[in-house]
Amino acid sequence: xxxxxxxxxxxxxxxxxxxxxxxxxxxxxxxxxxxxxxxxxxxxxxxxxxxxxxxxxxxxxxxxxxxxxxxxxxxxxxxxxxxxxxxxxxxxxxxxxxxxxxxxxxxxxxxxxxxxxxxxxxxxxxxxxxxxxxxxxxxxxxxxxxxxxxxxxxxxxxxxxxxxxxxxxxxxxxxxxxxxxxxxxxxxxxxxxxxxxxxxxxxxxxxxxxxxxxxxxxxxxxxxxxxxxxxxxxxxxxxxxxxxxxxxxxxxxxxxxxxxxxxxxxxxxxxxxxxxxxxxxxxxxxxxxxxxxxxxxxxxxxxxxxxxxxxxxxxxxxxxxxxxxxxxxxxxxxxxxxxxxxxxxxxxxxxxxxxxxxxxxxxxxxxxxxxxxxxxxxxxxxxxxxxxxxxxxxxxxxxxxxx
Numbered sequence: 001x002x003x004x005x006x007x008x009x010x011x012x013x014x015x016x017x018x019x020x021x022x023x024x025x026x027x028x029x030x031x032x033x034x035x036x037x038x039x040x041x042x043x044x045x046x047x048x049x050x051x052x053x054x055x056x057x058x059x060x061x062x063x064x065x066x067x068x069x070x071x072x073x074x075x076x077x078x079x080x081x082x083x084x085x086x087x088x089x090x091x092x093x094x095x096x097x098x099x100x101x102x103x104x105x106x107x108x109x110x111x112x113x114x115x116x117x118x119x120x121x122x123x124x125x126x127x128x129x130x131x132x133x134x135x136x137x138x139x140x141x142x143x144x145x146x147x148x149x150x151x152x153x154x155x156x157x158x159x160x161x162x163x164x165x166x167x168x169x170x171x172x173x174x175x176x177x178x179x180x181x182x183x184x185x186x187x188x189x190x191x192x193x194x195x196x197x198x199x200x201x202x203x204x205x206x207x208x209x210x211x212x213x214x215x216x217x218x219x220x221x222x223x224x225x226x227x228x229x230x231x232x233x234x235x236x237x238x239x240x241x242x243x244x245x246x247x248x249x250x251x252x253x254x255x256x257x258x259x260x261x262x263x264x265x266x267x268x269x270x271x272x273x274x275x276x277x278x279x280x281x282x283x284x285x286x287x288x289x290x291x292x293x294x295x296x297x298x299x300x301x302x303x304x305x306x307x308x309x310x311x312x313x314x315x316x317x318x319x320x321x322x323x324x325x326x327x328x329x330x331x332x333x334x335x336x337x338x339x340x341x342x343x344x345x346x347x348x349x350x351x352x353x354x355x356x357x358x359x360x361x362x363x364x365x366x367x368x369x370x371x372x373x374x375x376x377x378x379x380x381x382x383x384x385x386x387x388x389x390x391x392x393x394x395x396x397x398x399x400x401x402x403x
Contacts, residue, residue: 026168254343341395
């Protein structure tokens with residue numbers, strides 16, 4: 001299997017670079033700018049990564065403010081979108097438990113730059129606050145036209161380290177271009193919810209999605225009978241889990257499909273270790289914990305673990321491994337009644353249980369694989385997102401026409 005051309009020798013640096021550059025489709029990047037940032041980065045070094053993307057972000061922000069001051073709104077919008085995306089990319093390798101203080105500062109600059117862009121969109125995007133328990137979930141509502149017509153609506157649910165603002169680039173912009181109302185938000189464990197409020201992930205995502213659907217259904221721009229949910233990255237578990245307990249959804253898309261976070265972790269360790277997780281031989285588990293603690297110190301090999309400890313609010317790698325048991329669709333997939341599209345990319349190990357999710361579904365369903373040959377074989381089809389959006393929305397359009 002062959003992937004996209006490598007900018008870095010390190011696979012994770014390459015993937016995160018492609019993630020940022022891939023948002024060029026919706027105005028969030030210029031590939032030439034991203035290549036310029038890559039040339040400044042010592043590989044793999046989190047500090048030089050931060051410095052290069054931050055410099056790029058600040059340059060785009062200055063350009064946006066200069067254009068806006070001279071009333072060049074289109075130019076300002078473009079530069080604000082790029083600044084927001086580059087600020088998000090900058091703090092990627094600073095996250096962990098506890099996160100580097102620069103994460104909160106740079107996240108706010110990411111959010112503020114996007115808010116400036118949102119105000120310049122046509123029609124302007126609306127910053128929203130969704131009531132949730134004793135707090136709120138922040139996000140945006142994007143309209144396809146400057147009217148209050150009730151339209152088919154897509155809720156875009158991000159993953160582990162995504163933000164509501166980045167969700168716009170993944171598929172919310174594509175939804176609006178196709179005449180949908182689009183809603184993005186930061187759930188527990190995501191964006192401002194974790195960075196500013198300390199809200200960690202929860203496995204029963206239906207409890208998160210109910211107030212989001214309540215909010216959407218009450219809006220005049222939303223046809224309450226045509227609300228679809230798209231889950232991106234870890235959202236490929238969260239969205240189907242939400243659909244298993246939220247009957248008002250008209251359709252659900254998982255990109256990639258994830259049946260079990262626990263099974264996906266077990267698939268990445270030797271069989272003799274996998275057999276003992278989570279409560280088996282104490283010696284084997286102690287060895288696993290030791291190996292994972294050592295891995296935590298590595299810039300890229302330990303990145304996913306550092307992120308997991310932070311967004312789940314646990315203290316040790318073994319605690320994180322054990323809690324993944326709660327993130328499963330075992331006994332839940334059979335409760336999904338809305339049509340589902342389950343996706344998998346050829347080079348993406350995160351969707352290792354996508355086919356198991358598909359096989360467990362009793363509802364109308366479809367399975368789509370994205371290949372390296374077409375440039376869409378990476379995680380979340382990074383670098384070829386329009387390939388994903390074309391197929392996903394062609395499927396969703398047909399569902400909505402029947403609803």
